[in-house]
Amino acid sequence: MKPSDKRKVVVLLSGGIDSTTAFYDASKSYRLCAALSFDYGSRHNHRELPFAKLHCRRNEVEHRIVNLGFVGEHFKSSLLKSGEPVPDHDYDEKSMRSTVVPFRNGIMLSIAAGFAASCGAEGIVIAAHGGDHAIYPDCREAFMAPMARAIEAGTYEKIGLLRPFINHSKADIVRRGAELGIDFAETWSCYKGGETHCGVCGTCRERKKGFQSAGVEDPTLYCE
């Protein structure tokens, strides 16, 4: 198949492990019209976004940063600079629930659908995965399946929602990323957004465990 025959997609790219792997994975099968990052005033956006930008530049894919200033203005969440401190716990229901930006995936996917329609893409790729399910209701397939139908029915172009990792674990994604030759030192997870990964917040713990379970060497520099 020539590159021009490939289906055109927009990829949601935060600069973390999952979406960076989805970006490289999608580039094998699809033509990437653009990668979308969202700046919603989180503490770690300034760490993630430069990596998203780097991967786009290196692969000559247009990178768009969508400013969601309204989230900080109207919503409450510890993930936001305006909220409570990020909890230092395992990535489980109780401790991480305060980090939820309510309906974040719904908001990002809706904007991605509008953008995809506007730029002639036929699909959207999101890296939501099995490990997210327990905590965030808008990462689960029970959300993703009707959202996919809503996007298809709500756009003239019948835009598809592709979720390649929905039945995969974090470890599966780390293995796939390693297979694709991704240098994971060029990705960011830590919700605290310091100089290096803190090593103790929920996402840092999940990151460490992902590498351990995958049997892949973790190149990340952690504070603890």
Place this chain on the structure above:
Amino acid sequence: MKPSDKRKVVVLLSGGIDSTTAFYDASKSYRLCAALSFDYGSRHNHRELPFAKLHCRRNEVEHRIVNLGFVGEHFKSSLLKSGEPVPDHDYDEKSMRSTVVPFRNGIMLSIAAGFAASCGAEGIVIAAHGGDHAIYPDCREAFMAPMARAIEAGTYEKIGLLRPFINHSKADIVRRGAELGIDFAETWSCYKGGETHCGVCGTCRERKKGFQSAGVEDPTLYCE
């Protein structure tokens, strides 16, 4: 039922005929936590929003204007100040398609869902109606039904999407509004956003027809 026992909802309120009627209609059955308006850089926002604000102030309902600056920055549509001129035609498929902000209802509903979760509301009210269906795919029930399921599944609070007018015509809404005592001179439709309603753009024609079909006197001052 005491006011405090009523189900709490957020209403999408643009300041047009449909959403203003939905706002007053909902205030009979629900407790209105807030009304949300969206400023997405359209030519007529500066005409609609003051009416939305007026109805909220008069009914002591919190009014939030969500700035969607990203739409103007990243999307293309003749509805936006940055786009082509608004066409002067009937409100039918061909002429009005260029006025579509792609997946606008998906975007507004997703943000409303996040906001509703953030402020403890149990439902969202949207005034989408039968007459919109032919033109805008994201006004149809084929979109609304899965979107409702996505919002319910994607929020801890299982937020409901209420669409009281989905099977009603514009004339039905005008009649309902008149019944509720709404002064429709305090609503705005015209996409061109001039001093008075232009009278010839698609929404003005739809507005005129709505009053005619409803047999309700049209208080609107039109240029033509």
